[in-house]
Amino acid sequence: DAGVIQSPRHEVTEMGQEVTLRCKPISGHNSLFWYRQTMMRGLELLIYFNNNVPIDDSGMPEDRFSAKMPNASFSTLKIQPSEPRDSAVYFCASIQDTKVTEAFFGQGTRLTVV
Amino acid sequence: QKEVEQDPGPLSVPEGAIVSLNCTYSNSAFQYFMWYRQYSRKGPELLMYTYSSGNKEDGRFTAQVDKSSKYISLFIRDSQPSDSATYLCAMKGTWRGATNKLIFGTGTLLAVQP
Numbered sequence: 168d169a170g171v172i173q174s175p176r177h178e179v180t181e182m183g184q185e186v187t188l189r190c191k192p193i194s195g196h197n198s199l200f201w202y203r204q205t206m207m208r209g210l211e212l213l214i215y216f217n218n219n220v221p222i223d224d225s226g227m228p229e230d231r232f233s234a235k236m237p238n239a240s241f242s243t244l245k246i247q248p249s250e251p252r253d254s255a256v257y258f259c260a261s262i263q264d265t266k267v268t269e270a271f272f273g274q275g276t277r278l279t280v281v
Numbered sequence: 282q283k284e285v286e287q288d289p290g291p292l293s294v295p296e297g298a299i300v301s302l303n304c305t306y307s308n309s310a311f312q313y314f315m316w317y318r319q320y321s322r323k324g325p326e327l328l329m330y331t332y333s334s335g336n337k338e339d340g341r342f343t344a345q346v347d348k349s350s351k352y353i354s355l356f357i358r359d360s361q362p363s364d365s366a367t368y369l370c371a372m373k374g375t376w377r378g379a380t381n382k383l384i385f386g387t388g389t390l391l392a393v394q395p
Contacts, residue, residue, distance in 0.1 A: 208387070209369070209385060211385075212384065223382060258324055268315055268327065268373075269327045272325050273324055275324055
């Protein structure tokens with residue numbers, strides 16, 4: 168398996184633009200997470216899906232953020248409109264429910280909003 | 282107060298030194314305690330985990346959990362330059378509806394000098 172695949176790897180956009188981050192989890196994994204990492208706040212959980220259903224979105228900072236998982240092999244995180252303070256590295260991770268301690272992370276998307 | 286607290290460092294040690302990394306937490310429902318390692322511009326990878334209290338050893342790495350003090354540690358013996366990375370503690374509980382929710386510390390940046 169190729170692991171968790173995220174795209175794009177880097178994204179530079181202007182304030183006010185819509186940004187869509189994409190994630191393909193490992194086949195057979197039941198749970199998918201979106202995290203945001205910054206120097207100041209570390210790795211923050213934004214939203215967590217189980218069997219394609221959003222279970223906990225309490226970490227989503229504002230209504231500008233939304234996430235979907237239309238099927239078991241694809242998820243998106245959208246920011247509309249984007250702001251400079253959204254600049255961070257966004258990670259997607261997936262877990263197989265029978266191995267609940269090992270989350271596999273993608274390479275991340277480095278987002279810069281100017 | 283954050284659920285998981287971790288000193289961000291940076292921590293610089295000479296090659297061969299014993300390294301001690303620590304986290305404290307506030308949620309007594311946490312049952313699984315994990316350490317992830319993150320190299321620069323990569324996603325975190327699971328290093329080792331412990332369930333409930335006690336010690337676990339894996340080669341040069343030892344993880345300790347003291348649930349009475351809500352304190353976990355990772356020890357690295359005979360540290361090597363290749364150990365230079367950010368080390369993140371992570372925790373999860375088994376409460377209903379959030380069985381796979383992983384909460385991370387901010388990470389400690391470790392540099393092992395040759």
